[in-house]
Every structure is written in C-alpha cells, then in structure tokens.
Amino acid sequence: MTKKLGMLKLFKRHHEKNNIPAVPTFKQNLQACRFVDAGKQLITREDRLFELKQDGIGSKMKLVEEEEDSEARLAKDYEEWLELVMHKLENSLDIQSPDEQELLKEAVQAMLQEEEQDMRWEGFQENGRPPWRPRKCKQNHEALLEGLVKRRMEEASLNSSVEMHSFPIICKAKRLEEDLLKVVTWVSSCYPEQENVCQFYATLYHKIFSAELREVAEYTLCDKDCVLLLQLVNEDYPNILNGEKIKKVIDQTKLDPLLPEDMIAPMEQQFLTTFEREVSTCLHKILDREETAWKEGELPQLRDQVYCCDQAIDVIQCIHINVECAQKVLGNEAKAQRITCQMRNFLTDYKAFHAKVIRSRQTNTEAVLMVNLSFLIQCRDYITKKAHLFPEDVKSDCLSLLATMIENSHRHFTSNMLMELKDLYRKVGSSEWLKNSDGICEELLAKLDGHIQKFNNLDKICCQELLGGMHKEFLAEYVRKMMKRKIKLSNKEQQQMAASLLCINSERMHTYFTEAGSNMDWLKDIVPNLAGLLKLQDPDSIKLELVTLMKLYPDLSERHISAWLRLKGNLSPSDLKNIQKSVTCSQFSETQDSIQLSKSFFSIVKTK
Structure with missing residues (x-):
C-alpha cells in the first residue's frame, strides 16, 4: 500500500513537472461550450457501447469496469449536449x-460532426447500426431555423417609423431585411461555404413573406x-435583395415570385385605373383654372419681368411624378x-381652349x-x-397636337405683324423702293x-x-412683294443697283432680328443669293446658279424662279423659256441633307 502511494506521488510530481494538462471531461467541455470536443466524446462512447453491445451479454461487466457507462446515461448526456x-x-x-x-461556429461544427456520424452508418442494416x-x-437544425424565422416574422410589429394606415406587412418586410443582414454579417461565416446558409435563410424568409402577402x-x-x-x-x-451586402450571397433566380400573376394583375389594374x-382630374383642374382666369380677364403674373408659366410646371410635374x-x-x-x-386627352381639350x-x-x-x-413649347x-x-x-x-397649337400661335402673332406692316410692304419692289429702299426698310423695322x-x-x-418664325x-413677305413684278429692271445697271439694295436691306433686317432674339441665322443668305441672279447676264450662268440654289433650297419652285427672273427686263422670252426648261428637266437626288430639308423657306412664299 505504501509502495502504491509512493508511485502515485511520483506520477503526480512527474505530471506536474512535465506540465501535461489533464484531458477535460465531457461535463467540462459542455460547460465551456466546447461542443465539438464534447460531441466527439459522445461519439467515442457511442462507438464503444455499440461495440460492446455487439460482443454480447458477457461484455456488460467489462463495460461497467472500463467505462461505467450505459445507453441511458449516454442518452441523457446527448440530450443535454443537443439542447x-x-x-x-x-x-x-x-x-x-x-x-x-x-460559439455559434462551434455549435455549427458540432451539428455537422453529428451529421457525418450519421453518414458513417449509412448503408448498414438496421440491426447492424x-x-x-x-x-x-x-x-x-433546418426545422429549428424554419421555426425561428416563422417566430421572428410573427413577432414583427408596428413601430413609430411606420405610418398608421399601413398594415403590419411593412414591419415584416423590415424584419426580413434586418435579419438577412444579420445572416450576412454574423451568421454566414460560422457555416462552411458549401452549406450556403445565406440562400437557406433567404428561402425561408421569402417563403414566409410570400405566404403573408398572398x-x-x-x-x-x-x-x-x-x-x-x-x-x-x-x-x-x-x-432588399439587391442591397449591396445581400445581393452578393443570394441567387434570386432560385426564389419563386412573391405573388402569382393572377393576384398581381387585378391589383395592377386597380392601381392604374x-x-x-387622379392624373386626369389633376390635369383638367389646371385647364379649368387657366380657362377661368382667361374668361375673367386676368393677366399672367410677371416674375423678374417674365411671364410665369405655372401651368407648364403643374402639368409636367403631374405627369412626371x-x-x-x-x-x-x-x-x-x-x-x-x-x-x-392622359396627356393626349388633356392636350385634346387644351386645343379647344x-x-x-x-x-x-x-x-x-x-x-x-x-x-x-411658353406652356406648349415646354410640354413639347x-x-x-x-x-x-x-x-x-x-x-x-x-407632339402633333402641340405642333398644331404652336403653329396656330405663331400664325396669330405673325398675321398681326403682317397686318400692321401691310401698307409699308406695298412699297417693297416698287419704283418708290428703288429710289428709297433704305427709308422703306427703316420704316418697316421701326414699325x-x-x-x-x-x-x-x-x-x-x-x-x-x-421671333425665329416671325423672322x-x-x-x-419681303421676297413675295419683290416677286409681284411691280418694277422691271431693264438694264444691267438697274439690276446691279437693285441687287446691291437687296443685300443692304437683307443685312439690316437680319441684324435686327438676330439682335432681337431670332436664331434663324441661315436666313441671311436667301436674299443675297436671289440678288446674285439679278447681277448675272449670261443665261448659262443663270442656269448654273439656279442649280446651286435649288440644291440649297429644295422648295424653290419653277413658279418662284419665273417670278423672280421676270424682274430682269432685258432677259428675252426665249432665254427665259430655255432657263425654265432646264430647271424643269434638272434631276436632283431624292436624298437631301436633313439640315437643308429643315430650311424650308420658299414653300411659304405664295406666288400667283
């Protein structure tokens, strides 16, 4: 006995000297939350128990002596560990x-360790495992998480950040987002990548949220x-799913639609109707407001000396928002x-107004x-x-409705302009104009x-x-009056003088309009180009110049050319006929430069 105690003391001193740590017991591992180690101990005991059980009844004494274990005790320890x-x-x-x-990572590894132990026994007959x-x-574990998700979604309740008319589904959506972010931030790294835990959680939340919505x-x-x-x-x-953190770890294509089409379609129809x-009501309130103000004789308000166009802001905002x-x-x-x-219906009614x-x-x-x-242009x-x-x-x-209304507005203002200038325009192209073109031009511009x-x-x-349209x-109108043939320039000198006067008048008129605000810069060459025809004396040169002009102005017609050339009193009838014939026979490409086609001018110069 003394010898045995001495050996124990010796072993103890040797143990302390070598500083070999004692192996923690199952209870110690459990208390320290070392679930993996505790699980391994359970698996070792399980293997040993099953081995002894397979050896027969005679091995029970050996079990008591070596392990002092039993199935009941293992089951109890396993239940405590699993809990x-x-x-x-x-x-x-x-x-x-x-x-x-x-700690979560430890629990996950322990759970997967148990799964591996299950797989070890796959393929064995029931009595062989x-x-x-x-x-x-x-x-x-998966059933547990599904229950967890259901409980958390059920617990989601209204909070102060949600308006009172909204139903609790908003809070559930908020809870879903918060929890998925927690999964991405804290939980995902605790699981092996192949477990795809983010997708698993997303599928659970998606399924439950979809059921709530349905x-x-x-x-x-x-x-x-x-x-x-x-x-x-x-x-x-x-x-939510496209959030910066979430979209990287979730495959949305594997999620079913939140709501089926047969549920979505009636709601979309209700919403659009x-x-x-509401949009129609809003737009026609704006129209009624403008019509009432007009009927009552109200003048538009000025802001910084510019007419306020509130209806443009209101209409565009109504549509856009x-x-x-x-x-x-x-x-x-x-x-x-x-x-x-609704914009089409509104503009149709606006056109009548x-x-x-x-x-x-x-x-x-x-x-x-x-x-x-201003309203029409802003809408366009x-x-x-x-x-x-x-x-x-x-x-x-x-766009067609707006173009018609804009054109009608321009026509109203230009018609008034031409009406006011009518008496002065009568002098253009007359013998009085030849004598005093500067004075007539000055009167026109002053008026x-x-x-x-x-x-x-x-x-x-x-x-x-x-102003571009008026320009x-x-x-x-100036060119049309010149084509009235109220004068006949019978010699080269008169024609050159008239050409010079036309160029001077053209420059003054163009300068006036551009300084006033017109951006129709391309108009500046029309009168000088026509004046150039008056200077030319050789019929062949006139033909070549006309070819150039017809390319520049595709709407320059034979009638315009005839009216203008008849100003040249020294052009014989046969020369005029030949020139007209050559113009008629000239063939131009149907494909014209889009910029040139946009420069339609002679189509509004009406000649008899």
Missing part, C-alpha cells in the same frame, strides 16, 4: 459580438393598400406608360396666348426629352419694333422660337 447546441443555433440572429459568433442512428441533427392579397384592398402591396412586391422587396383617374411613381410601384416602364396616355382664346377679342388675349405658347420639349415614358402612338399624337416689344416678357426659349415670315 445546448440547438439553443446556440436557435439564437443565431441574436449575435452581437465576435465571442458569440465563435446503433438503434439511435441516424439522429438527423442537420434535419432538426393572405393579404386575397382580400379586396383599398387603393392605398393596393399601392402599398404592389410597391412591396415590385420595389421595396427587390431593393386609380392613377389614371405620377409616371415615375407608377414605374416604381409596378416595376415595369411599359405598364406605367398608361399614365401618360386654345382655339377659343385665339378667336376671342378680350384685352388679355395676347398675354394669355404668349403664356400658352418634355415629351421629346422623355419620349421613353410615352407609348409611340401617344407621343406622336401629343416692326413697336410690334415685337410686347414679347419682351416671354421667356428666352419661347421668344427665340417665336422667316417677315422675310418671306
């Missing part, structure tokens, strides 16, 4: 520190809730285009038409710039200046376009 492991797994989404993250295998730890969608929804649900499906939820009605909202809610640009169809204003003789008519012109520019928001037929119809001063209150873009009409 702690599953508890850690169940609290996966409560992790807030790296230490807690390490322990009766408690397979334990299906991973399957239980339940809500089965009821008849008010307009607000319809919008909210569509927005969740088409905007908010995709935004409501929005169309609502169609952008529809795009987000529906998640589809083509479907949202139905909203912009515009025509009434033009026909009226009220004191505020001119000012209202100027503001309307918006539709052109945002063409993708409009169906092709709607865009075409809207014109008094007419266009009223456009000073127009915004720059609108004024530029209007063109003013010059066209």
